[in-house]
Amino acid sequence: MGTTGTTHQTHPVGFGAVAATYPARTAVVDPDGTQVTFGELAARCHQLSHALRAEGLVPGDCVVAMTPNRRAYYELRLAAGQIGLYLTPVSHHLTAPEIAYLVTDSEAKAVFVDASLLKAAGPALDEAGFADEGRFVIGGGEGGGGPWRDYEELLAGHPVTPPPDVTAGDVMGYTSGTTGRPKGVRKPLSGRPPEVTPFVRDFMARLDIRPGPGVHLVVSPLYHAAPGTFSSIALSFGHTVVVAERPDAEQILRLVERHRVNVLFTVPTMLHRIVRLPESVRNRYDTSSLRSVVHAGAPCPVEVKRRAIDCLGPVLTEFYGATEGSATALTTAEWLTKPGSVGYPLAGSELRIVDVEGRPLPAGETGTVYFRLPAPFEYFKDPAKTSGALLDGFFSAGDVGYVDEDGWLYLCDRRTDLILSGGVNIYPAEIEEVLLLSPEVADVAVIGVPDEEWGRRVVAVVQPEADVTPGAGLADRLIENCRSRLAGFKVPRRIEFTQRLPRTPSGKMLRREVRDRYANP
Structure with missing residues (x-):
């Protein structure tokens, strides 16, 4: 939490510098409206840092946090981040065996759990x-499988001043685990005081996010990489972070108006829900304070993004990356000149598109996307997986795409989602974009199912809007719309209907579940 300098004379950068300069500024607003200032938050982080050191934790150790979207997440992240610890946030939607795996695999020395989640944890x-002495409950309470030590008692009596010899920690997030067991993404510790790096400053500037007074709205789970990281950077820039938990589209607009929100991180699924709100509902709310609505996590259909720009203004920004690192970014103005692009390489990054044998492809040709990361990483305790994700020092998340002649990146789909039918590559995202144009479709997943003749055939699983009746008539209309916009081999051979498609809390489609359910004729 040390001072890292300023990007402008009047705007300190770094949580410690902001807290020292503006201790009375509101830092975090919890979902229930409770507020804490930068000075108050810094004091609690310092107490927690001293307490963790007193518990015997040393640089390189890991602590696990299992909390809803609450202020405690930032206390844990900031405290770990100034005494050289790794913080591993864990989803409370996981099963007991999945949580046990993460705690064991991360080699956690302490686990912090919100009182509302004790029955799961x-x-x-x-x-x-896991030893009882390493279990801490936030918010009081007993139960959940053993004695718990109280979080407030842990902090009590420790100094509210910074700990000596501050040294940067980091977050060791786990990959989503939608295929196979998740692995921790571990980056080497710098051994220096915490800082906002030039890469991060440049990255945020590309998204029109800058130091100074501002309001950042959190609407996605903090245990996911991007929401937690972006809102933590917001604190380091001096922004007030307003935390929400599972808001719907209209509630997001209401929060933007109420708090005069400047920055919002979201996912294409939520943008789709916002543009689907009746115009009369959208027009109730003043969203003119928005400066940067950042989206990432999945390809955003071109038409959905156009409509979102029409609804919210030219404030949509986008980046492409993964838990392992980020590669590209772009603004609305840039996107309008390059519709469908996910951006141009960030400073220090570099893109490479390769064929199935790892050979570089020229501009315009589709292949696997690799990019140079801003910092090295490893999958914790899995050197084979680490080396398998790298090619000549470049990393790939398994996405398929191409770059144009000017170097802008376009994504087609994920390699694991690609459908090979009759020897032809079919990208589900392209078909989903067409289906989502229908006002009768709330959500859709396109998958490939086994076919004796073609190898795979295209099936669309559609979640209709609430007031739409599924059936043969709707299926015929959707297929006809696809025929008017797509080559014949891309048109779904079958359309199935479901009340709700499975998505993670961050909005990512769980295609494996869809495939498992609809793989058979």
């Missing part, structure tokens, strides 16, 4: 054989 820690 207790059995998981019991299964992991």
Whole structure:
């Protein structure tokens, strides 16, 4: 939490510098409206840092946090971040065996759990054989499979001043695990005081996010990489962070108006829901304070983005990356000149598109996307997986795409989602974009299912809007619309209907679940 200098004379950068300069500025607003200032938040982070050191934790150790969207997330992240610890946020939607795996695999020395989640966490820690003395409950309470130490008692009596010898920690997030077991993404610690790096400053500037007074709205789960990281950077820039939990589209607009929000991180699924709101509902709310509505996490259909720009103004920004690192970014103005692009390489990054044998492809040709990361990483305790994700020092998340003659990146789909039918590559995202143009479609997933003749055939699983009746008539209309916009081999051979498609809390489609359910005729 040390001072890292300023990008402008009047705007300190770094949480510690902001807290020292503006201790009375509101830092975090919890979902229930409770507020904490920068000075108050810094004091609690310092107490927690001293307490963790007193517990025997040393640089390189890991602590696990299992909390809803609450202020405690930032206390843990900031405290770990100034005494050289790794913080691993864990989703409370996981099962006990999944939580136990993460706690064990991360080699956690302490686990912090919100009182509302003890019933899920207790059995998981019991299964992991995790020691009672390392279990801390936030918000008081007993139960959940064993004794818990109180979080407030842990902090009590420790100094509210910065700990000596501050040294930067980091977040060790786990990959989503939608295929196979998740692995921790671990980056080497710098051994220096915490800082906002030039890469981060440049990255944020590309998204029109800058130091100074501002308001950042959190609408996605903080245990995911981007929402947690972006809002933590917001604190380091001096922004007030307004935390929401599972808001719907209209509630997001209401929060933007109420708090005069400047920056919002979201996903294409939520943008789709916002543009689908009746115009009379959208027009109730003043969203003119918005400066940067950042989206990432999945390809955003071109038409959805156009409509979102019409609704919210030319404030949409986008980046492409993964838990392992980020590669590109672009603004609305740039996107309008390059519709469908996910951006131009960030400073220090570089793109490479390769064929199935790893050979570089020229502009315009589709292949696997690799990019140079701003910092090295490893999958914790899995050197084979680490080396498998790298090619000559470049990293790939498994996405398929191409760059144009000017170097702008366009994504087609993920390699694992690609459908090979009759020897032809079919990209589900392209078909989904067409289906989402229908006002009768709330959500859609396109998959490939086994076919004796073609190898795979295209099936669309559609979630109709609430007031739309599924059936043969709707299927015929959707297929006809696809025929008017897509080559014949891309048109779904079958359309299935479902009340709700499975998505993670961050909005990512769980295609494996869809494939498992609809793979058979």
